Amino acid sequence: VNRSSSVSSDVIVDMATGEPLPPLLHDLAERARQAQALAYAPYSRFPVGAALRSRDGRVFVGANVENASYGLTVCAERTAMYQAVLAGARQVAAIAICTNLSPPAAPCGMCRQTLAEFAEEAQIVLLSPSGQAQVTTLSTLLPQAFRPSALIATTEAKDDHGRGE
Ligand code: THU
Numbered sequence: 001v002n003r004s005s006s007v008s009s010d011v012i013v014d015m016a017t018g019e020p021l022p023p024l025l026h027d028l029a030e031r032a033r034q035a036q037a038l039a040y041a042p043y044s045r046f047p048v049g050a051a052l053r054s055r056d057g058r059v060f061v062g063a064n065v066e067n068a069s070y071g072l073t074v075c076a077e078r079t080a081m082y083q084a085v086l087a088g089a090r091q092v093a094a095i096a097i098c099t100n101l102s103p104p105a106a107p108c109g110m111c112r113q114t115l116a117e118f119a120e121e122a123q124i125v126l127l128s129p130s131g132q133a134q135v136t137t138l139s140t141l142l143p144q145a146f147r148p149s150a151l152i153a154t155t156e157a158k159d160d161h162g163r164g165e
Pocket of ligand 1: 041044046047048063064065066073074075076077106107108111
């Protein structure tokens with residue numbers, strides 16, 4: 001049976017090692033795959049699902065939401081991130097992202113920066129329909145991120161309201 005194009009809930013394989021994903025990442029990848037069905041993507045026809053696990057163990061899902069005014073589109077990763085923030089979960093442990101691309105697509109730059117606001121480091125699982133996954137990290141995808149600490153350090157270290165005196 002050729003199952004290469006079917007969405008299955010069996011093993012998800014780490015492309016780098018050939019090994020099945022560990023259970024927590026497997027579950028997150030499955031949630032991202034399910035969330036892909038929630039996408040509103042009539043213009044691009046490129047549905048994306050995301051599932052984010054916060055440090056406290058909760059899972060939040062997201063999907064891309066497009067708009068007739070194209071630039072208003074919000075990516076799956078950011079809708080998931082905002083669901084988490086609104087629930088009080090401000091620390092990302094891992095995020096899984098599911099597209100229809102094989103090899104899997106990686107998150108856009110805006111989403112990498114958005115995640116960096118809420119994670120020093122995070123595991124990132126990129127899932128393709130065949131059940132192949134690329135496992136990477138936020139710092140790999142966004143080295144030397146501009147972080148909140150830059151601004152917090154500035155305001156705490158200086159009492160000059162940014163005059164730099
Ligand atoms: N998209 C995401 O949701 N996440 C990404 O990381 C890349 C792009 C969405 C935005 C748009 O709805 C569609 O995919 C095509 O760009």
